[in-house]
Amino acid sequence: MRIIGVTGGVGAGKSTVLKVLKEEYGAELLMADEIGRELMEPGAACFRPVIEVFGETVIGEDGRLNRGKIAEAVFKDPEALKKLNGIIHPAVRREIERRLSLLRMTEPEKTAVIESAILIEAGYEEICPEIWYVRADKETRIGRLMESRGYSREKCLEVMANQMADEELLARATAVINNGGSRTSTKEQIASLMAL
Template sequence: MLTVGLTGGIGAGKSEVSRLLVEHGAVLIDADRIAREVVAPGTPGLAAVVEAFGEGVLTTDGSLDRPALGSLVFADPEKLAVLNAIVHPLVGARSRELESGAAEDAVVVHDVPLLTENGLAPLYDLVIVVDADPATRLDRLVRLRGMAEDDARARMAAQATREQRWKIADIVIDNDVPLDALRERVADVWDELVRRERERRTASGAAPHATAPRGDGRAGDGTE
């Protein structure tokens, strides 16, 4: 299979690109979704988080209070490292499990927000970066997500720079464009992924699979 790392800064529109790739036939493994699953009520992951940070990180119904946990770890690198040491191995194990269940000729897209920051590019056959101008991203976060401007700027500043993402990118998808243009760009990228998967299978002696049909491109508003 062809494994793809998909990343982009907050507000760049990575989630929209992942949805479009799924419509074309990609198998999506969403790291954020898995990170929520592995600390759901009753999981060993949540038990480990509570052991490390106390029951103050739980809501009244016993689920993880993400804002409370975030307030503990966001400004404390040591506490953040403790949290990452709990969650990251669980996310990695679940991601590998899902990948192993995909067809051998699949294009598997790993949606990983902090791929650049955590140095994960070597784990994938190629990396796609969804890119947008910082001003565009800020506008989306404030206008569409309702974030306070100071909070949005802080979230953006805490992530990798645009230039750092470009350095690890094999393919860049510009999302400073209308949605129709984004759909066309993603369709072209999908054709490129299918071509690369065929080449890999041909080189390994396996029969290449047929090009998956393009979806109709219906999706949301182009924001992450």
């Protein structure tokens, strides 16, 4: 089974790359953020531990975790963020490894793609023989974020500043997809990498 890790800064266009991999190559997508959200649902692995750290006040009226209240708590307190990450990241990693194991048994010919903005920081290099770094220039990224998320320019710069430096990601990637141009160009780069 081929395992590819896909990472890149916010607004770089990882979603475009993932869509092509899924639709044109039948890849199984394992998206860390989505898995993290699933694990915070009532009864899932992270639900109780998060309540133990943040208290009952983070439970919404619907009985689910109120992500807004959690975000507010971690924004004010770096230690709270470390605690949250200490709960979520290991659980996400275990779930990704569980899903990979299942795929190996049921569909060994399939390509699995692990997507995470913090793929390198979270140590996924150990299980991803290929790390594809999706990049676009700063202004392209800012434009995408302002359009898709409604961020101000200042908010874009703030979010981008909190991510791993481009140089470090480039040094650790096995391939780079320049996603600042046309969709056709991006698809051609993906096709070249998939042919390897």
